[in-house]
Amino acid sequence: MSVTIKDVAKVANVAPSTVSRVIANNPRISEQTKVKVREAMEQLGYHPNFIARSLANQSTQVIGLVTPGSSDVFFQNPFFPTVLRGLNEGAHEHQYALQLVTGKSEDDIYNGVVQMVQGGRVDGVVLLYSKVEDRIVTYLQDRDFPFVMIGKPYKLAESITHVDNDNVQAGFDATEFLIGMGHERIAYIGGDKQLVVTVERLQGYKNALEKAGIPYRDSYTVHESFLLEGGKDAICALMDLPVSDRPTALLVTDDLMSLGVLNTLSELDMTVPEDISMISFNNVLFSEMSRPPLTSVDINIFQLGFEASAQLIKRVEHKSEPHRRITVPHHIVKRFSTEYVKK
Amino acid sequence: MSVTIKDVAKVANVAPSTVSRVIANNPRISEQTKVKVREAMEQLGYHPNFIARSLANQSTQVIGLVTPGSSDVFFQNPFFPTVLRGLNEGAHEHQYALQLVTGKSEDDIYNGVVQMVQGGRVDGVVLLYSKVEDRIVTYLQDRDFPFVMIGKPYKLAESITHVDNDNVQAGFDATEFLIGMGHERIAYIGGDKQLVVTVERLQGYKNALEKAGIPYRDSYTVHESFLLEGGKDAICALMDLPVSDRPTALLVTDDLMSLGVLNTLSELDMTVPEDISMISFNNVLFSEMSRPPLTSVDINIFQLGFEASAQLIKRVEHKSEPHRRITVPHHIVKRFSTEYVKK
């Protein structure tokens, strides 16, 4: 067996409770006994048992991480490692550990969350996604269990602490960036319509067009799932338009999709940015690595994760914290996929 | 407070211990009372408290995941999400959860592991890397704490359960594949020499050359860290050789590095595979997405993770299990970066 507080107590000739207080650095213990106890701990190689502590404290210092149902796809996206790094760091600063909810199907994950929460395994939960009509959100809210969401809640945004970008603004900025380069025929290639982020960026795109007096066209809007093949057919259709009608620039809402689009364009013998400009979102590692390197809206993924765990821990430790929205800034990183439009 | 075993006991009119037995599905309890107790559980919405159970059991059903010191870099590599998926699935099958060791520096991580282990937070640990002279390995071995390693242990491979590819063979196969296409001047672009995998693949490369009677040349071997910039200078030097001396094929030991190499080649106006062939390792998502899509040795990353957690759980549950080595098969996925050499 491993060494416990009692062993230390014996060696130091004090009561277990005293040892416990030394661990907590209780000010009502004399320096003298503190030293004595610490020596005993050192000598025995004592390490506190978290499980026992958790049981006594009703707190585990563990944060649960919930991925969307389609974890497989989600894991593939470079968004995940980066946000994880952020979460990691935010948690580490406050001595919290990270635990993953495992599961293949939505049901699996739901049950995993319930087990975690009811089983007292975690003090709080971070949802790494935002989905329409989410049972998990309902469940957590009903129990009044601390959680924060990365992304914008589908509804009740005021009563859910969440960390997000201003995606309407980001869509707006990206579009305006293209407009500023003289583009007028700009197509929008977006991901799954179920995702709040897709809808918001589209809204920003529309706003920017309107501001510039460019009419919005339905045929310039493509929605595909966040996959690599992303809208191959749709791209081909766009590129099949007569030159005078063909978009001169593309706004693609995910870097991973951009890679797919880039490949499709290459197959069509169109070069970026000479034949068509392209701006992307997220600015993951691969935006830089593609040919050409992509101009991309950096949404500060790391910060998204970092803030999420920081906020969650705040909620866990002060249950009365008001709900708030943290907006993480974005900025455009100009690379080589965007060029002034040729007249 | 949440509902406990006692509450259930009261409602069902039995002793707490009986409830506990029902949960464990103890055969010595009558079907009748089982039903009665389960109804009570249902009615109250009872969920077992894992923490209490862990304390009583001395087992947490949690696996700790240890990343290499340079977690940031490691997270970026698509290897990570995939191996995580595998670990996840392997753990899930046996109802284990995954917990990450957080930390920025090597020391941080080491301390994190110690805390996890001594704190009784986890039942076992998976090391997601293999490093020369690793304190963590020493620590775990000294304590006789269950762990498995992904990759080949630097030493004492017989006394460490590990999951790995046959990397010598993989290097051999990849090289032979190129030789089979008529290549004779083949360069090896490898990662960090500290990593066992790099050394092994190099060995396989040498073996294949020898078998084919092609002399090994030092100048054809480049070692760079697993970064994107991977050996830009070295590549340029190779390509600067007179045509008759220039390699006609490249063996690159990591897909991420391959992307970097591809970019460098493109800057040098060399096209793949027309001017030079290239075979890569790992076959991550991006091997398929690059231009040209890369011929790559698929090392079955998912399986690596899956086996690792499966093996660990086996060790945790039967401490006497002999140590063993699990070899995960690899195979070459032919795409478009390799071509028969032109005469």
Next chain:
DNA sequence: TTGTATGCGTTATCAG
């Protein structure tokens, strides 16, 4: 087949 008592390693309450 079921109930009672005790322990898992800590923390916290109450005395002293």
Next chain:
DNA sequence: CTGATAACGCATACAA
């Protein structure tokens, strides 16, 4: 300032 003692929620040896 320090020491008993009772929780925390569950599992299990021992009784019945």
